[in-house]
Amino acid sequence: MDVSDESEVENRNWNATVTCEYEEMSGDVRWALTVYASEEVSPQPSEEALARALARELDVPVLFLGEGPLPPGVRQVATPEGQVTHARIGEPEADEEGATVEAVEIPVAGFPKAAVHKLPEIIRELRLSTPVTDSHVAPEAGGPLSRVYDLLVNWERLTVRMAQGWPPSHWYPASMYAEDLAFRDELTERVAALSGPQRVSAQRALGEVDAIYRGLTTDDGGRALAAAVSVPSAYSEGELPWYWRRRPVELPWGEDQAG
Structure with a gap:
């Protein structure tokens, strides 16, 4: 397994079965992780299963796209407690501000400033x-x-x-x-x-x-x-x-x- 900063090129293990690129960010979403698994990994976990596992092991909420269609600015969220819900993400006005989690459908401890209400846009x-x-x-x-x-x-x-x-x-x-x-x-x-x-x-x-x-x-x-x-x-x-x-x-x- 190779875990590297997304800007790292020279010292990476390109033959690793699983690779994880990470990038530090600002705002409510502090880290971005991109996980790749080669065909040798069997069975291949779903994106939701991987998000649930990461949330549990890292003890933080994990945002992910999932397999179903979602409107722009909406992501699914896996919580450390094992729940999966949706969140509306606000794009930053400036690069240095970082993204904000504007709303979640259930209270999520990692996003204390987010409003808690249903997101009707995901229904359509x-x-x-x-x-x-x-x-x-x-x-x-x-x-x-x-x-x-x-x-x-x-x-x-x-x-x-x-x-x-x-x-x-x-x-x-x-x-x-x-x-x-x-x-x-x-x-x-x-x-x-x-x-x-x-x-x-x-x-x-x-x-x-x-x-x-x-x-x-x-x-x-x-x-x-x-x-x-x-x-x-x-x-x-x-x-x-x-x-x-x-x-x-x-x-x-x-x-x-x-x-």
Whole structure:
């Protein structure tokens, strides 16, 4: 194993099975480590497993990218206690200032100045499979079916989030939930405007996803959502569409409505 400063070139063991480059930094993130393992290392640890091990052995939080897509400025964090969460990183205005950890989803002792709240931006980056939609409607470049497909995907992803316990942070803001229902409003209009086989296929997909949504929710007249966010003014005095009247059995939002 070779452990060297990232600027070191002459005295390194280039034949090492594992190499680690380190660089001292300023700000909330004091060190950067880059670990390489040759093919001889088997099994190859995942980035998360390596981050967990480093956090435990070094007794410091370790920031890492992980395998899933994350929005710019967001990293996963492994803590010495074995937890994994997300952090929002603020880029320095000047090179000598260093990066700051602006927010974390759970308290992390290594970042005492960071705000503690959920990060809604990571939810939109999560790609969830939509087997019902994909079995009935093919994505189309342009044309009326293209928008219908996108709306069906969004609607089905809401049901997948519910069924999977609201990944990746077991939380979903009420504002995004209301946004999904507004897109469901648009979906009704868009499907009705289709004709022929396209309309039949879209209606089948919509009917199946609606049935899944009904099975995962309960009718409370829309009270839980209305207590958290404002419903569209068009519905304030009229009859709520059936899906606006329903709520998840376990509410994914709470006092923390960041974003």
